Amino acid sequence: MSRALRPVRIKAKITAVAFFAILLSVGLSSFSIYLYVNPILSRQIVRDNQAIVLKISQQTAYLMEDVVNYAKGIVINDQVQTTLKKMKGMSGYDYYDYNLRLETILKEYSMLRDNVIIDMFVVDSRNKALEINELYGSTLYEDWYDEFRYNAGVNGFSKQHVVSNRANTSQFNVVTYVMNIYDKQNPDTYLGKLLIHLKYDVVVQPMLIDPSIGIRIVSFDKHNHLVYPDNWTEAKDFRRPANNSGSPADDVMLNEGRYYIREPIPPAHWELIGVVSTDKINASMKYINYVLFSITLICFLIMSMLIYPVVSNVTKPLVKLIRGMRQVSKGELDTRIVVKSGDEIEEVSQVFNKMVGDIKSLLEESVRMEQQKRELELKAFMYQINPHFIYNTLNCVIYLARRIDAADIAALTKAFISFLQRTIKNRPEMVSSIEEEIQYIDDYTMILKYRYDDRVEVLWEVEETCKAYAIPRMILYPLVENSIFHGILPSSQKGWIRIRITEQTGKLNVSVTDNGVGIEAQKLEKLQRDMASPSINEDLDHIGIHNVNNRLKLLFGQTAVLQIDSKEQEGTSIFFHIPRETKIS
Structure with missing residues (x-):
């Protein structure tokens, strides 16, 4: 079962790596885009809120400029100017009559702007309220009027305060505009002040915005008195950050997780502050984040759909390879x-x-x-014979030869026994020392001397240090036999065989040379072709050479094959090189 699932696991692994790479690349790209776009969008949101604050400031300033211009028209009104001048030094009924005239004029002006003006009255140069019913005179001792009370050079808007109408016991939140009145014919003559009570709710109406849009509005007058909202508890979380540098505050300031957007209201010397929480900005960014996430998800799905066929095309050949390897492992x-x-x-x-x-x-x-x-x-x-039987038989021959005093027969038989002792032990992979091989060849040639009247002489040229090295057993015998029967005996003269063994660079160099009849060129070429063939034909000439060549290839590889050099009627030389084996003690 595990083998059957292995290709699936390979496919799943490649697919998982590919999907992970896609997810990582798309995720990093989206994250990079987010890091790049988020500050831009945040700044844009701040700019949008800055535009809101600017618009509120402009609307409030427009209202206040209208009030200022309206007040200017009142203070230069001829009736107002004449009445104030004549009331100086008056008392009694005349004072009352002119006061009533002044109130009537001001009441008419109030009615023309009753959407924003609650009431207005005049304070003379001695800070006495010119009114009949004494509705507002007592308010002149409150702190909102401190700035204007003894300062004839200051015009402006007061902080938010409460006025009471004693006629109907009602109270109003107001912002009072104070304008000094001077004689327009003699500008150095101070006549008094015009006080216009403005409806607080109307003045701050532009500042009333839905908190759900993410911005809160706070305003302060030039003395840092809270103007809006009228409840400090509501505004305490939005107090202005300190500016200790001594330089004017920036239009936009980030402090403690909030953006403070500042805009002045010049006519009143107020400051409007829009407070935007970074949490609100982040909430506004949610839609953008959802869009980015959706784009990322769509890109991932599209790339996944494209990569899956590619992975399949890669894994299918791998599955074929795995199946083929399994078949080979079974021997197919x-x-x-x-x-x-x-x-x-x-x-x-x-x-x-x-x-x-x-x-x-x-x-x-x-x-x-x-x-x-x-x-x-x-x-x-197959060449082995029961050695015990042969040795007993040959020992009997030696015994009989000695009884009849036949020394040659005894010597021949003794050499034959020594030859057989080495032959019968033979295995193709067995080794013996070179010294043992020398003795073996000497025993063999001694036997042949009795048979062929001493026509063969063996000459040894062996380095003394080589005699103890190992060599494949009976590797020289077939070569010597080949030289005798195919080289020397066919010749009419006495022959010799020179066997040379030397050591050179970790190898043993062995050569067997005779002065026999040699090998014809065509036969030599055929012999070399037959030696290159892996099979052995029993009908071949020089089968001993084939056997030796195959043994050398079997034991030492192609580097140890026999090399034959022969010239007709001059002799033959056979040589080979084998690795030097460990000495035999």
Whole structure:
């Protein structure tokens, strides 16, 4: 079950990595856009609120400028000027009559602006309210009038205060505008002050905005008295931040998580402050955040839809490769994978097919060489004879030869016993020392001397240090035998065989040279072709050379194959190189 799920896990892993990369890239891009856009939008929201504050300031200033201009028209009114001049020094009925005339004039002016003006009255140069019913005279001793009481050079708006109408016991929240009255014919003559009680609710009407839009309005007069709202408890959380630098405050200031937007109201020398909480700005940004999140999600979904087919195209060839590997692991070396993707995966499939083909060839070669090795072992085994029986028989021959005083027969038999003792032990992979091989060849040639009248002489040229090194057992015997029977005996003259063994750079150099009849060029070429063939034909000439060559290839590889140099009627030289083996003690 785990094997069946493995391709799915690979696909899921690649898909997960791809999706994670997409999500990370899209997320980082969206976050970067958010970091870039958020300050811009925040500033835009602040500017929008700044425009609101500016508009409120302009509306309030327009109302106050209208009041100021209206008051200017009253103080230069001829009737008002004449009445104030004549009332100086009057008393009794005349004073009362002119006072009534003045109130009538002011009442008419009040009625023309009754939407904003509650009432108005005049204070003479001695700060006495010119009124008949004494409605407002007592208010002149309140703190809102302190700035104007003894200062004939100050015009302006008072702070918010309460006035009472004793006639109907009603109270009003008002802002009073105070304007000094001078004789227009003699400007240095101070006549008094005009006081206009303005409806507080009307004055601050532009400042009344819905708190849900995210901005709160606070206003202060030039003495830092709260104008709006009229309840300080409501405004205490929006007190103006301190400006300790001594320089004018900035139009927009961020302090303790709030933006303070300042705008002046010049006619009254008031300051209007719009307070915007950063929480409100963040709340206003929610829509933008939702839009960015939606765009991010849509981009992620689109890219996911595009990446999934790509991942599938990558994983399908991988699944083919995995299936092919499983078949090869089961021994199905004829497996081939066909992938036509035009990319590295197709190249991997081609390399895989070549690798499987090479493995198959190597296995076949290994099996073939193992078969040859077993054949050589079998042949060596077939050549073995029961040594106990042979030794007893030959010892009897030696005993009989000594009884009849036949020394040559005894010596020949003794050499033959020594030769057999080394031959019967043979295995293709067994080794012996070079010194033992020398003794073995000497025993063999001694036997042949009795047979062929001493026609063969063996000459040894072996470095003394090489005699203890290991060499494959009986590797020289087939070569010596080949030189005797195919080189020297066919010749009419006595022959010699020179065996040379030297050491050079970690290798043993072995050569067997004779002065026999040599090998014809065509036969030599055929012999070399046959030696290159992996199979052994029992009908071949020089089969001993083939056996030695195959043993060397089996034991040491292609670098140890036999090399033959022969000239007709001059002799033959066979040589090979094998790694120097450990000395045999």
